[in-house]
Amino acid sequence: MIRLLYFSQATYLISNEHVQQILEASRRNNPAVGVTGILVHGGGLFMQVLEGPEQAVLRLYVKILDDNRHSNSEIIYITPTDKRIFENWSMGSINCSDALRFEQIKMLQSQRKEVVSTKVFTDVMHAFLKMLNADQLHKS
Ligand SMILES: Cc1cc2nc3c(=O)[nH]c(=O)nc-3n(C[C@H](O)[C@H](O)[C@H](O)COP(=O)(O)O)c2cc1C
Numbered sequence: 001m002i003r004l005l006y007f008s009q010a011t012y013l014i015s016n017e018h019v020q021q022i023l024e025a026s027r028r029n030n031p032a033v034g035v036t037g038i039l040v041h042g043g044g045l046f047m048q049v050l051e052g053p054e055q056a057v058l059r060l061y062v063k064i065l066d067d068n069r070h071s072n073s074e075i076i077y078i079t080p081t082d083k084r085i086f087e088n089w090s091m092g093s094i095n096c097s098d099a100l101r102f103e104q105i106k107m108l109q110s111q112r113k114e115v116v117s118t119k120v121f122t123d124v125m126h127a128f129l130k131m132l133n134a135d136q137l138h139k140s
Contacts, residue, residue, distance in 0.1 A: 003051040003081045004061060008073035010044050018069060019093065026091030035060055036086045042096035046070055051084050 019041055030036065035052035048064075050057045065073055086092055 001052060001081050001084070002054045002057050003049065003077070003079055003085070004057050004075060005047070005049050005077040006061070006073050006075045008046045008048075008070040010041075010046060011069055011071050014041060014044075014046075014069070016095075019095070022069070023091055023093055030060070030090040033060065036084055036089050036091075038086050038089060038092040038094065040094045040096055049086065051081065051086060054080075 019039075022039065026037075026039070030052075033052065033056040035050055035056050037049040037051055040047040050060060
């Protein structure tokens with residue numbers, strides 16, 4: 001298995017409806033290929049974690065890259081792993097539209113040079129999720 005984390009820029013103002021469409025596609029497609037993860041959106045940015053079998057994750061990422069709702073995608077982190085963080089989520093979502101939360105997301109981006117091991121990444125991710133209110137998390 002691998003875990004991949006990327007950022008991208010929304011190409012236009014993303015409404016809740018757009019996000020819902022993305023989540024619907026994710027929840028429709030991801031379980032069949034064994035991919036789980038989380039989609040964080042807000043401030044004109046997307047951040048997504050995809051975890052699952054290597055082929056499935058890479059194939060899905062290439063498909064997502066083609067989506068014109070976003071561009072300038074940058075992989076922040078990719079690693080082999082035998083443990084999922086978002087085990088029960090075909091695609092969780094967090095709306096980080098307020099500025100404070102947006103800064104917290106960007107912190108992850110800036111930490112990427114330091115994020116070297118799965119353990120560190122997992123800790124950073126858990127700390128990040130903890131910073132957000134639990135009610136921001138929409139399990140699927
Ligand atoms: C930021 C972003 C994240 C996405 N994540 C997923 C995903 O995890 N799974 C998925 O199937 N589609 C995802 N999509 C949508 C795909 O690009 C594509 O529109 C969708 O998979 C098409 O579904 P279909 O093949 O069932 O028509 C995402 C799109 C964007 C813009």
